Amino acid sequence: MKLAIIKPPLPFGWTPVAPPILEYLAALTRREDPNIEIELISVSAMPDAVDNLNCDLAAISIITPTAVGGYRIAEKLRGRGIKIVFGGMHASAMPEEAKQYGDSVVIGEAESVWPEVLKDFRAGQMKSFYYGEQIEPDDLPTPLYGMLGGGHQFRIVNTSRGCPYNCAFCSVNKFWGKKIRFRPIDHVVRDVAAVPGRMYINGDENIWWTGKAQRAIDMFNALKGSGKRWMGFGSLRPVLAPEGSRMLNAARESGMKAVWVGWDAITDESLISYGAKSKAGIDREKAVRTIRDHGIDVSLFYMLGGRGDTYEDFERSVELCDKLGVSMHPSLVVPYPGTKLREEYEPYLYKNMGWEYYSGAYALFEHPDPKMSPEVREEQFYETSLEVLRLRRVLKHLFRVPKAGFPYAHILSFMNQIPVRKGYKIAYDKWKAHRHELRDKRNIT
DSSP states (O other), rough: EEEEEOOOOTTOOOBOOOOOOHHHHHHHHHOOOOEEEEEEETTTTOOTTTGGGGOOOEEOOOOGGHHHHHHHHHHHTTTTOOOEEESSSHHHSSSSHHTSSSEEEEEEEEEETHHHHHHHHHTOOOEEEEEEEOOOOOSSOOOTTOOOOOOOBBBBBBBBEEOOOOOTOOOHHHHSSSSEEEEOHHHHHHHHHHSSSSSSEEEEEESSSTTTTHHHHHHHHHTGGGEEEEEEEESSSSGGGGTTTHHHHHHHHHHEEEEEEEESSSSSHHHHHHHHHHHHOOOOOOHHHHHHTTTEEHHHHEEEOOOTOHHHHHHHHHHHHHHHHHHEEEEEEOTTTEEEHHHHHGGOOOOOOOGGOOSSSSOOOOOSSTTOOOHHHHHHHHHHHHHHHHHHHHHHTTTTOOOGGGTHHHHHHHHHHHHHHHHHHHHHHHHHHHHHHHHHHHHHO
8 A cells, every 4th residue: 555645835835844744644654554655745845746646545734725736636636546535724624625625534633543544445445534533642653754855954843732822813722722732741852853954843833831831941951952953933921921031041052043923913902803912911022022132033923914904014014023123924814714713704705715815925805994905915915025024134133133043043044034035026926917817806896
């Protein structure tokens, strides 16, 4: 039996980060049956691999902006008699839709049902839907790091699952559950040791949870001897807690060089409307400065163009970038399926905008302000993105990256911004060439 595990192409092309599902699902498969032949395909890095693929079963993991690409791959493979099983957040949110393009759909987490999927396939009795349980992550195999080709330079290590926050724009709470489920620290250390190279990414939704600082400190202390550098995703509120300074010091000493933070919205009013204020805390700017004061670089992710946002927020975000001395990565608001925001925005959605437009670069809904037409929001998004990623600003930021992170944090900062800017420029030119088609799709005259 030959299994292919496929990640469809990303909206903005190849990145140096290996899609974690590929090598992890390969490890689950190898543990269940060492005799299964496995091929991993990241289509962004290997665009022609599907054309020459020969396998018995293809597992395709999809998120919303890659769903259409995943469905096209499935149709192509099914035409050759290959069975298809879908998984991932989008398949879990839209299982009936995914089933139209495949033979089976795994809903939720795969660990509890993947052995059953493989067994049923061999018996020729695959079910339409498999419902994964949210089990404790205390027996997860180490991903088969290095198995994936395509020149990927960074691997992702996960140390927990779940999220207690219920932000309107996010589906993580629904997919992973409200309870934070931590992996055993010695398992995390084992996986980090297996990562090829000297740098990795912590892929958790949050590397430090409110009220769980000691667990974070214990994990960071255990990683001090790894000799590897890393970056991760973190919220701002825990940083200003009484244990915050001790936690940040432990993170830096464990090799942490940079943190990606969800700033989420420019104004507090929008932050509150998204239900994200409790995650951010009472003083976001102070929290960012505190992280930098502890020798860790900061990148902020935030959304623009929501129904409560204004035209002036685009300019404010550039001013904030200069004020805080951090790198900024904007996105237009995306009402993903399965989220509260999707329900709230449902009456205003442009119904003809398919999932391929859910990349954070398109206006997907009507705005109450006539100045905020979809075309204006999209153009302002690109102009703002290219402005905060202007080469002069990127180089200036390098001099503000904490010296304690030299040279890795500086290299990461440069690599995180310049390729993204290049991708945005290509996407902006493509957008300008097709803006009239978008007007027709939205039925706007």
